[in-house]
Amino acid sequence: MKSHLDHVQDKALAASLAHGIGFFHEALSKGDKRVVEKLFESGAIQAVVASRDTCWGIPLSSYMVVVMGTQYYDGKDHRYADYPTTDILQMMGRACRPQEDESSRCVLMCQSNRKDFYKKFLFEALPVESHLDHFLHDHFNAEIVTKTIENKQDAVDYLTWTFLYRRMAQNPNYYNLQGVTHRHLSDHLSELVETTINDLVTSKCIAIEDDMDVSPLNLGMIAAYYNINFSTVELFSSSLTPTTKLKGLLEIISTAAEYESIPIRHHEDQVLKRIYDRLPVKINNVKFTSPHHKANILLQAHFSRTQLPPDLSADQALVVGQVIPLLQACVDVISSNGWLPPALAAMDLAQMSVQAMWDRDSPLKQIPYMTNERIKRCEAKGVESVFDILDMSDEDRTSALQVDDRQMRAIAEFVNRYPSIEIGCEVEDKDSIKAGQPVVVEVNLEREGDDEELTSVPAPFFPTKKDEGWWIVVGDPSTKSLLAIKRITLQRKLKVKLEFVCPRPGEQSYKVFLMCDSFMGCDQEVELELSVGEGEDSDEEESDEDEDVEMQE
Numbered sequence: 001m002k003s004h005l006d007h008v009q010d011k012a013l014a015a016s017l018a019h020g021i022g023f024f025h026e027a028l029s030k031g032d033k034r035v036v037e038k039l040f041e042s043g044a045i046q047a048v049v050a051s052r053d054t055c056w057g058i059p060l061s062s063y064m065v066v067v068m069g070t071q072y073y074d075g076k077d078h079r080y081a082d083y084p085t086t087d088i089l090q091m092m093g094r095a096c097r098p099q100e101d102e103s104s105r106c107v108l109m110c111q112s113n114r115k116d117f118y119k120k121f122l123f124e125a126l127p128v129e130s131h132l133d134h135f136l137h138d139h140f141n142a143e144i145v146t147k148t149i150e151n152k153q154d155a156v157d158y159l160t161w162t163f164l165y166r167r168m169a170q171n172p173n174y175y176n177l178q179g180v181t182h183r184h185l186s187d188h189l190s191e192l193v194e195t196t197i198n199d200l201v202t203s204k205c206i207a208i209e210d211d212m213d214v215s216p217l218n219l220g221m222i223a224a225y226y227n228i229n230f231s232t233v234e235l236f237s238s239s240l241t242p243t244t245k246l247k248g249l250l251e252i253i254s255t256a257a258e259y260e261s262i263p264i265r266h267h268e269d270q271v272l273k274r275i276y277d278r279l280p281v282k283i284n285n286v287k288f289t290s291p292h293h294k295a296n297i298l299l300q301a302h303f304s305r306t307q308l309p310p311d312l313s314a315d316q317a318l319v320v321g322q323v324i325p326l327l328q329a330c331v332d333v334i335s336s337n338g339w340l341p342p343a344l345a346a347m348d349l350a351q352m353s354v355q356a357m358w359d360r361d362s363p364l365k366q367i368p369y370m371t372n373e374r375i376k377r378c379e380a381k382g383v384e385s386v387f388d389i390l391d392m393s394d395e396d397r398t399s400a401l402q403v404d405d406r407q408m409r410a411i412a413e414f415v416n417r418y419p420s421i422e423i424g425c426e427v428e429d430k431d432s433i434k435a436g437q438p439v440v441v442e443v444n445l446e447r448e449g450d451d452e453e454l455t456s457v458p459a460p461f462f463p464t465k466k467d468e469g470w471w472i473v474v475g476d477p478s479t480k481s482l483l484a485i486k487r488i489t490l491q492r493k494l495k496v497k498l499e500f501v502c503p504r505p506g507e508q509s510y511k512v513f514l515m516c517d518s519f520m521g522c523d524q525e526v527e528l529e530l531s532v533g534e535g536e537d538s539d540e541e542e543s544d545e546d547e548d549v550e551m552q553e
Contacts, residue, residue: 001044004035017045024058025051027310052083055090063104065095070110070118075264075289082114085121092122129174130164136196137230138223141205145216145224152212155193156186165189203234222332226325229257236333242480244334244342246359247281249349253330254296258322262291262315272297275306280358295319303358305461317463323353324466324517328487331471340475340482347471347515347523354518356461363521364389368410368460374401385521386418414458419468419522420448421490425512427530435505435535441484441528443472443512445494454491457518466518473513474500474528483510502532 001017008014009029013036016023022036022045039045040060050058052072070088071080088108095104110118132139143149149158159165168175168185177188197214200206205220216224223233239252269288276286279300287293298316301308308316327350334343348359355366363385364375377400383389389397389411403411427433428440456465467489474484483500502508510528 020045021047023049026053027314066107073266130167132164141220142224226329232256242339255292259295321463335485338482340480350517351520354459369407422446434533441498443496469517471515505532505534
């Protein structure tokens, strides 16, 4: 077994395997999981202890399965809850050896008063029920955005084609129906549609006309595009302000409905408190048993690259994996209101999430093998950005980095992949711009470097593959307003047109921002000086303003 154990990263697992026992949980690395699977299947080890969360993903089977208890601690409600029956059936299903004739068995350890309950569900067929009625808002919102549902009758017709409709007639008590006649079903569906659509109207995701026809609004389209909960978009709309900064954004993102299902384990609040004490951004009235506060702490721990226990590390991967679409939706909500500072802050937060860094950290930190000592040596030689690494002489680079050949190759790959973009702006009909009329800006982008196809972003701390994306923003720094925005992907060359309206006549100074969603330190901004003439209705507007002033006096 020694050749296998040498490849095991988890030292506790290696020691356990040497004594013939393996363990399997969601935070094990893929390599360690493969070693456990191989050793168990070959018979080199006789027992594997697995956590409940792996019951749907573990590929092993055995002639005997022992379920050591049927309850888990629910930290949100501070109580022990029963395993779902489906989970227990899945665990039992691991007790099989199809290639052998020997019988298999499962020992289920539970409280004595639950014995008859489990016997009933384990020996009889388990009905599969629909829970569509619990998640109907997001389904309706998506179908309204795609015009599949255009009125309330369409919504009722849509439900008649679902599994929910079939099960309502078969098991009416489960769905709180009084009967199974056509009238009962029709009334129940109508009430379900009415309640759901009213909730979507209240959250400003859709609009309703003539008490019948429905149409999507901006918030609903954002929720459907990024596949996020309708209540999350409503939260963004009500919580974001023109002065929201990084701390506020972090709290708002953490409060998203997507993070409600994060598990809170027994005594985990004490571990979270120790981690929280070392984090820079503090939460008002922090509650360590709240899944939203846990999400905030795990995000901050991600930016600080804090070492976490295996179970928290698995939770962190879930939290960080969902944060990018939430931030992109955040940017869309902010830009719909025309607020510049919070939009730029949300874009910075996306970069921080991908590269696992704080905005105040040196951009050099995202380079592989860049320790604090190496960053200090680079800064002592005047190197402050990734581009400066390229400009260093070989001798200076070697003395500053002090790495072996393998590490130097990894650094060179990152630096060559790092985006270097040439940006130029041209304004169409620059000499005839009038106040209150649309202005078209053509932004020309060109990436420097080889013509090879771009790979995914090098981000070892991000849990999934990430493709590089960019935002082009036209803003007015004097009024802190966002005038135009476009999200793009950039391979080599690209021309993008943005249209906005100059609200005031005179000499105006705007800025075009090129913001990345994956790398830190490569954002650019270009000054846009415009001479805006008087609009056609400016004389009438001035006379109206004079009358208003006189009336006020």
